[in-house]
Amino acid sequence: MVRFLYAWLIRLHPRWFRARYGEEMRWIFKEEAQRSGAARLLADAAVSVARQWAFRSDFQPEPGAAVAAGRTVDGIPVFYTAEPEVPRPSAMLPGAIVSAAVFALLSFAVAHGGRPPRALGRLEYYSTPMPDNSVLFGGAGRAYAVAGRAPGAAGERPEGGLWAKFEATVAALVMPGKPKAASETAAPAATLETEPLRGVRSAPSRAEIASTPYFLAAPAGRATAAQEAPPTRAATYIDLLAPLSALDSDSDGVLSAVEIAQAGVVLPALDANHDGRLSAEECGAEGDAFATKNVAAVGRARRAYMALHPALAALDANHDGFVSAREMRASAAALSALDGNHDGKLTEDELLPAPLEYGVWLVQSRVDRNFDGRISKRERGRAEAAPWRDLLDASAGGGSTLTVRELRNELRRRADTNHSGVVTWEELRRVFAPRLAATR
């Protein structure tokens, strides 16, 4: 055993040392181990390993001496190796195992590492070329886009220096808090023709949501010709959902094919906490259901919020309540799938949720504190439930706890005045308008 250990220590020496003295050291160990003790010789070999690697590298022979002796051929590159011997065939298996393990570790790190630290120099903004040779930028965490016409003719990339100045200037526009370097301040602004497209609003406050539900806005197509025309229902709805608001760059309440195509670039800019994904709150959700410390309740509320809105449900492909980095990359295709009439754009009828489901959400998100789908008598007694108390009590039918299904049935019964079986926005408006007015 000690002889094996000593042989192993000899193998740890640099090649040039063990090739010259290894055999002699083994022989001396065999002769001397009995007489003066193996421990002293093992300790001496261990110290020798460290000494040779740390202080004796100047005894290493010049690499490639054999190659220089005449094996080179003109014009053919020569590769030097630290070990001149051909590896043993048996060394291939452990080599393959180590290589596979390193590859698997790197792949896992790339797939699950999330956002790298900023110290690694990750770009602070995202850009994508537009058909007219302008570039759309989204600043990470800043969440607004800027379009700038790149200097140079269409279809050809400008010179590196000018292009770098262009990018630096637009980056400064996207990130106004970032200190400018001297080279950036000297950028030729006259050649940039930058223009702000539209700021993505921060998530609306709870008061704003309560005071301007989108179904109270004027129906699409009924806008007056007055200068201050009220926003359409679709435009109001889009304003409440950050992903749609970011995409609707011309604020017309319609997502065009070009706007949809930018989704993969624009959506990552909404990731305010830089965790590599969009939560329901980052998509615009607000309310007590998202502020509770009950993690399970917040998870249920997030999943319900994402499922309620067709666009968010399309983006959140795995229905976990988040739009992951992978889902953001596939977002343009996911949104295009909502285009039921294949006209290349998403309009009100394709974007807005079912009115009845939105009405149920509106009540549940304010009353069902733990979002378990059951509204207890205690929850009905809270101040937030006051505008809907008669609706809730009628849904409960005298019982102490009512389910969301009972709430939905009662709301349908009250709203569907023409008994068509479908609750329209106008019908929902008649039920909710006085109650929402009371909460202002």
Next chain:
Amino acid sequence: MKKPPEEFLPLAPAALHILLALAGGDLHGYGIMQQVAAHSEGKYRLGPGTLYDNLQRMTAQGLVRDGLRGAEDEDPRRRYYRLNALGRAVLAAEVARLERVLREARVHLQAAAPRRA
């Protein structure tokens, strides 16, 4: 151009003992270890790692020549080492240096010895 012997001084104890052992004739590694132990009456024992590290360095410096084979009936792993002329000169210079040190030490020790009344 060879360096003068004085530039190798002072020698480390292991190097001094190895050169002293080789001064008596060619020896293989194990023989050097035994000779060193005998010179120091068993108080200084070289390990193989220390021995060959010093031999490697002294061979590169031209103090020792290695690679000599023993008699045909000897174990082929036994490779003999021989003191070169430069090595012998360095050993002589080191011994002279040690004599001076010894002389100085004696003078100082006698001067510092307590006087009897």
